[in-house]
Amino acid sequence: MTIDVRELADLGPTDRAALFERDAGIDAIRADVASIVDRVREEGDVAVRSFTEEFDDVTVGNIECTDQCERAWESLPADVTDAIQEAIENVESFHRAQVPADWREEFDDGRELGRRFRPIDRVGVYVPGGAAAYPSSAIMGIVPAVVAGVDHIAVTTPPADEPNPVTLGAIHAAGADAVYSVGGAQGIAALAYGTESVDRVQKVVGPGNRWVTAAKAAVRGDVEIDLLAGPSEVLVLADETADPELVASELLAQAEHDPNASVVAVTDDDETAVAVTDAIDAQLPDRSRSDIIEEALSSDASGVLLARSMSEAILFAESYAPEHLAILAADDEAILDRIDSAGSVFLGPHTPVAAGDYASGTNHVLPTSGGARVTGGLSVDTFLRATTVQRLSRDGLDDLSKTITTLADAEGLEAHAESVRRRTD
Numbered sequence: 001m002t003i004d005v006r007e008l009a010d011l012g013p014t015d016r017a018a019l020f021e022r023d024a025g026i027d028a029i030r031a032d033v034a035s036i037v038d039r040v041r042e043e044g045d046v047a048v049r050s051f052t053e054e055f056d057d058v059t060v061g062n063i064e065c066t067d068q069c070e071r072a073w074e075s076l077p078a079d080v081t082d083a084i085q086e087a088i089e090n091v092e093s094f095h096r097a098q099v100p101a102d103w104r105e106e107f108d109d110g111r112e113l114g115r116r117f118r119p120i121d122r123v124g125v126y127v128p129g130g131a132a133a134y135p136s137s138a139i140m141g142i143v144p145a146v147v148a149g150v151d152h153i154a155v156t157t158p159p160a161d162e163p164n165p166v167t168l169g170a171i172h173a174a175g176a177d178a179v180y181s182v183g184g185a186q187g188i189a190a191l192a193y194g195t196e197s198v199d200r201v202q203k204v205v206g207p208g209n210r211w212v213t214a215a216k217a218a219v220r221g222d223v224e225i226d227l228l229a230g231p232s233e234v235l236v237l238a239d240e241t242a243d244p245e246l247v248a249s250e251l252l253a254q255a256e257h258d259p260n261a262s263v264v265a266v267t268d269d270d271e272t273a274v275a276v277t278d279a280i281d282a283q284l285p286d287r288s289r290s291d292i293i294e295e296a297l298s299s300d301a302s303g304v305l306l307a308r309s310m311s312e313a314i315l316f317a318e319s320y321a322p323e324h325l326a327i328l329a330a331d332d333e334a335i336l337d338r339i340d341s342a343g344s345v346f347l348g349p350h351t352p353v354a355a356g357d358y359a360s361g362t363n364h365v366l367p368t369s370g371g372a373r374v375t376g377g378l379s380v381d382t383f384l385r386a387t388t389v390q391r392l393s394r395d396g397l398d399d400l401s402k403t404i405t406t407l408a409d410a411e412g413l414e415a416h417a418e419s420v421r422r423r424t425d
């Protein structure tokens with residue numbers, strides 16, 4: 001395949017909408033997903049088994065497979081368990097640094113205010129695994145929940161006739177309490193509403209393909225969710241100093257996740273733009289998942305784009321709000337200063353997105369389809385709730401009483417005002 005370089009200045013409204021309003025094919029399946037979710041809600045395990053046969057081509061025996069995960073962990077070779085353990089350690093230390101401390105502050109006007117943080121009791125983590133295996137997503141979803149102190153961590157993951165032992169082993173090593181063989185929209189619905197085999201949770205988190213992501217959007221409202229972390233994305237901002245081979249390799253890496261992935265390179269240098277398309281052509285035949293990559297590259301939400309200046313390229317990236325932003329440019333820190341909307345940023349030639357995908361310690365569960373305009377990725381906060389606490393001294397209440405009663409009277413809520421007057425009059 002040969003990708004054409006498109007000039008940003010020539011993009012019409014339809015091209016821009018395809019890029020900025022990309023939805024990874026989710027809108028087209030909302031009705032189908034709603035009916036899967038409804039059936040699981042109404043029929044429980046019967047629907048789970050039937051959808052698993054239909055979509056995964058697997059007849060499941062026990063839906064719960066917690067014990068299998070421990071056995072899988074014990075069967076893994078040492079190099080794999082070492083890699084999983086190192087990734088867990090790095091993810092754990094990065095997330096431990098996020099744990100907020102409870103605080104109380106006494107102001108000198110008699111107000112004492114504070115916040116305390118407590119974990120959610122029961123969460124459900126979706127670990128993807130259809131077109132590829134995702135032990136890394138098990139680590140990214142489960143470890144922050146463990147760090148936050150969540151009491152019960154349930155996991156759903158797609159079944160297979162030969163389940164992937166690395167995924168099951170990583171689920172065990174990361175610290176899940178219960179594991180269920182159910183994937184896709186039916187897995188999300190099972191966690192959200194419960195079935196005979198799957199206990200309902202209070203919050204559903206984790207990444208997945210468009211079926212998983214549409215299902216999370218469908219159950220939101222009945223259960224808390226983290227964020228919509230759908231088919232992967234990367235945007236590479238490259239100036240004339242960038243190595244086109246590295247730019248191409250970043251596009252191919254995220255494109256291999258899913259035909260619905262979106263991958264974009266933007267540069268202000270026409271030679272770099274052409275060299276990136278050449279490098280894609282050269283690298284693609286050697287990639288084992290070249291079919292998936294080609295489909296993703298052909299999407300209207302993907303491409304190699306030429307800007308008239310790095311300023312224009314940066315504004316484009318900011319509007320695109322990618323899941324991953326890789327900056328390969330002489331002054332990457334100056335570019336970073338101008339970026340607010342990106343799930344995770346990768347600076348410099350020695351920082352492939354794959355580092356964050358697997359092992360550097362940051363979380364790879366990140367917002368897609370422009371979600372980075374309003375949210376960040378999965379973190380310890382995802383699993384905490386904050387409670388505010390206050391105590392007023394008698395002087396503190398006296399000072400505030402006029403303000404409170406005036407506002408209460410203005411709202412017509414006279415009993416509120418009375419609850420203050422009884423303490424002060």
Ligand SMILES: NC(=O)c1ccc[n+]([C@@H]2O[C@H](COP(=O)([O-])OP(=O)(O)OC[C@H]3O[C@@H](n4cnc5c(N)ncnc54)[C@H](O)[C@@H]3O)[C@@H](O)[C@H]2O)c1
Nearest residue numbers: 128129130131132183184207208209229231232257365366
């Ligand atoms: N944004 C993020 O943070 C992030 C992180 C990791 C992975 N991901 C994404 O997760 C996804 C993993 O995808 P995957 O497919 O390998 O695994 P998956 O577990 O997300 O999806 C597999 C499930 O999809 C369902 N499904 C597939 N085709 C279907 C159909 N036609 N009808 C109904 N249901 C269907 C099946 O139930 C199957 O079990 C990729 O898109 C990847 O990019 C995103």
Ligand SMILES: N[C@H](CO)Cc1c[nH]c[nH+]1
Nearest residue numbers: 134136137232233357364
């Ligand atoms: N790039 C994915 C998030 O979009 C995470 C991942 C898992 N494995 C490899 N990559």
Ligand SMILES: [Zn+2]
Nearest residue numbers: 232253254357
């Ligand atoms: Zn990846």
